[in-house]
Amino acid sequence: MRKTAATRSRSSAWSTSSASLGTRRSASAPPRRDTGVTGPVAAGMPSVMAEKAPARPARDSTENVRRLVDRAQAGDREALEELYLLHFDRIYSYLHVSVGNRHDAEDLTTQTFLRMLESIKRFRWQSAPFSAWLFRIAHNLAMDHFRAARRWQPEEDVPEPPGESEPSAEAQALQSIGRQSLLELIEDLSPEQQQVLTLKFVFNFTNADVATILGKTEGAIKSLQHRALVSLQKQLDRA
Known part of the structure; x- marks a missing residue:
């Protein structure tokens, strides 16, 4: 097998x-005991x-x-x-x-x-x-x-969207379509928008965590997410 x-x-x-x-074990290390894993x-x-x-x-x-x-x-x-x-x-x-x-x-x-x-x-x-x-x-x-490979083009900063106490309709729609469908939908987005949506909706990181990972402010993450969700909503409306 x-x-x-x-x-x-x-x-x-x-x-x-x-x-x-x-950091490999030395040759003189004691033999591994039988674990039942074969x-x-x-x-x-x-x-x-x-x-x-x-x-x-x-x-x-x-x-x-x-x-x-x-x-x-x-x-x-x-x-x-x-x-x-x-x-x-x-x-x-x-x-x-x-x-x-x-x-x-x-x-x-x-x-x-x-x-x-x-x-x-x-x-x-x-x-x-x-x-x-x-x-x-x-x-x-x-x-x-x-x-x-000259494939990465960072987006320019955009204004932060208004704060929302509840998830937007677009975000709720994304959460309901499933991982594979999301990954297919985001193919036409900019690389940074793809990164934000992937980290948030596939790997379930918070805005603060995504900001840490991407080296941006939370405001920038919200802006990228907002623009990405608007684009995806247009795709869903056309489908």
Whole structure:
């Protein structure tokens, strides 16, 4: 049985990143105990990943992630691997959506986690969650990729739309059409508008988190979202 693309990407990204920093287990490390995990998944996973872990509720909860980050900053390899496992799928999915092909997404995912390993000691808890910090690394790498191909054109600032106490009709419509339909609809939007809607409606980040990831103000994010939703509403009306 062959590995799935996701399994290959996950094991390759971590192996490359950890090897680059010299964090592989030494040859004298004790043999891995039998975990009951067999086949291609176990074969492609680092030892900590393949071992059965006790059930833990809310592995991605803020409290648990904070503990893992604290341990990782102190040099705990298992905490680094756990952070990798918690965030790999979303980072890979985001990059795949952003760049449009698996090969580049795999390469950028590897680079993202290498950057995480290199810079996690400099991470500081502020208003945004750890995931937003990690997505910002991924976003910056994707933008470098686009700039190299001369495909990225940032939009000029536009006035912030009026504040809304309730979600707009356009936003409610988007939330009801599903992930795949949304990704198809936004293909004709500007790259920055695509990024905002993808991060908000596919990955469920707040305006503040999206602002952190994209390196913009919340007002700019609201402006981009407003313009994108107006464009999409016109598409839906024509359908």
